[in-house]
Amino acid sequence: MLAKRIDKLSESITMAITALAQELKADGKDILSFSAGEPDFDTPKVIKNAAINAINSGYTKYTAVDGIPALKEAIAAKFKRDNELTYELDQIIVSNGAKHSLFNLFSATIEKGDEVIVPAPYWVTYPELVKYLDGTVVEIPTNDKTEFKITPEQLQNALTPKTKMLILTTPSNPTGAVYSKEELTALAEVLKGTDVLVASDEMYEKLIYDGKFTSAAAVSDDMFKRTITINGLSKSVAMTGWRFGYMAAHHTKIIKAAKKLQSQSTSNINTMTQYTAITGLDGSADKDIEMMRKEFIKRRDEAVKLFNDIDGLSVLKPDGAFYLFVNIQQISNDSMAFAKELLASKGVAVVPGVGFGSEGYFRFSFATGITTIRKGIKRIDEFVQEFKLK
Numbered sequence: 001m002l003a004k005r006i007d008k009l010s011e012s013i014t015m016a017i018t019a020l021a022q023e024l025k026a027d028g029k030d031i032l033s034f035s036a037g038e039p040d041f042d043t044p045k046v047i048k049n050a051a052i053n054a055i056n057s058g059y060t061k062y063t064a065v066d067g068i069p070a071l072k073e074a075i076a077a078k079f080k081r082d083n084e085l086t087y088e089l090d091q092i093i094v095s096n097g098a099k100h101s102l103f104n105l106f107s108a109t110i111e112k113g114d115e116v117i118v119p120a121p122y123w124v125t126y127p128e129l130v131k132y133l134d135g136t137v138v139e140i141p142t143n144d145k146t147e148f149k150i151t152p153e154q155l156q157n158a159l160t161p162k163t164k165m166l167i168l169t170t171p172s173n174p175t176g177a178v179y180s181k182e183e184l185t186a187l188a189e190v191l192k193g194t195d196v197l198v199a200s201d202e203m204y205e206k207l208i209y210d211g212k213f214t215s216a217a218a219v220s221d222d223m224f225k226r227t228i229t230i231n232g233l234s235k236s237v238a239m240t241g242w243r244f245g246y247m248a249a250h251h252t253k254i255i256k257a258a259k260k261l262q263s264q265s266t267s268n269i270n271t272m273t274q275y276t277a278i279t280g281l282d283g284s285a286d287k288d289i290e291m292m293r294k295e296f297i298k299r300r301d302e303a304v305k306l307f308n309d310i311d312g313l314s315v316l317k318p319d320g321a322f323y324l325f326v327n328i329q330q331i332s333n334d335s336m337a338f339a340k341e342l343l344a345s346k347g348v349a350v351v352p353g354v355g356f357g358s359e360g361y362f363r364f365s366f367a368t369g370i371t372t373i374r375k376g377i378k379r380i381d382e383f384v385q386e387f388k389l390k
């Protein structure tokens with residue numbers, strides 16, 4: 001009954017853990033969850049008010065497929081202000097979350113035989129979508145010794161005449177690693193003279209704790225031309241449920257293709273969210289963003305210290321996003337079994353590294369209150385000590 005292409009998609013490995021956590025919770029067990037990929041903060045009031053105003057103003061009908069001009073202007077202004085990038089309105093399209101932007105981008109560009117370079121650990125959606133579209137995933141492995149970043153040599157070795165695209169995520173989900181301007185420039189050098197596109201997923205741009213954020217497209221004119229920048233407000237302004245994302249590309253034909261696809265599938269994103277997103281982009285929510293960022297720094301610092309005090313575990317201090325990618329290699333090289341047992345015996349849900357393409361780690365989200373974080377890490381410590389005795 002089903003089309004064969006559906007078989008190419010795997011269900012997210014995190015689903016197994018999440019389903020188990022829900023089952024245990026339903027049984028009345030005390031479950032602490034650190035698997036969430038979304039901020040625990042509420043959407044800022046200034047943004048909620050903008051949505052209420054949009055509804056009361058009657059902005060409830062269809063709009064242009066790629067977004068209302070006022071929103072696209074706000075996106076262009078944001079790119080200029082924050083990233084020193086100049087995009088015209090026909091180089092921008094608004095979609096139902098950054099995930100949808102990526103789906104549109106990959107659908108518009110990837111076909112059978114194309115190789116797509118995906119640094120691992122990766123955000124789970126990238127390889128699934130590439131496979132779905134008959135592309136070939138070429139992983140570049142990284143680890144905590146190289147701060148989870150690929151090197152120019154690794155990139156050079158991964159390039160072939162079939163390479164269509166490199167995916168960069170900065171800051172990274174699941175590691176929080178952030179590429180510096182120098183590191184991006186060195187990667188850009190390797191791509192010079194090739195036709196390789198770069199998809200730069202900058203969803204966590206506003207959640208930077210150390211150092212400065214640099215947009216991949218901003219490092220050179222050559223890089224600007226080959227890069228498609230993907231961003232949104234889900235993580236930075238706690239708007240995961242509003243479904244707003246966007247991409248910008250020098251090549252207008254990519255944007256046109258995405259628009260054509262969107263026009264025959266989802267049409268415009270919901271109209272109220274479009275009016276509201278302007279408020280999320282124009283600086284009105286900057287104070288709220290700063291409040292969340294400061295709180296994330298406190299949690300990160302305490303969680304990193306607590307984990308590194310546990311005999312058998314180690315973790316790097318991430319420069320951005322709200323995840324720790326904890327090394328468990330002294331304890332186990334089966335992160336799925338580790339995560340399942342941790343949940344069953346201590347009621348703590350984390351996501352196994354294998355789901356992100358890196359065995360021997362787990363992802364711990366600190367988008368949860370500090371008391372829960374302390375309690376959870378204490379339980380993980382107990383679990384690790386018992387695990388070692390087995």
Ligand SMILES: Cc1ncc(COP(=O)(O)O)c(C=O)c1O
Nearest residue numbers: 037097098099173203232234245
């Ligand atoms: C790196 C990365 N890109 C994109 C997304 C998707 O964001 P959105 O909610 O805008 O679809 C996520 C969400 O987890 C993410 O972690």
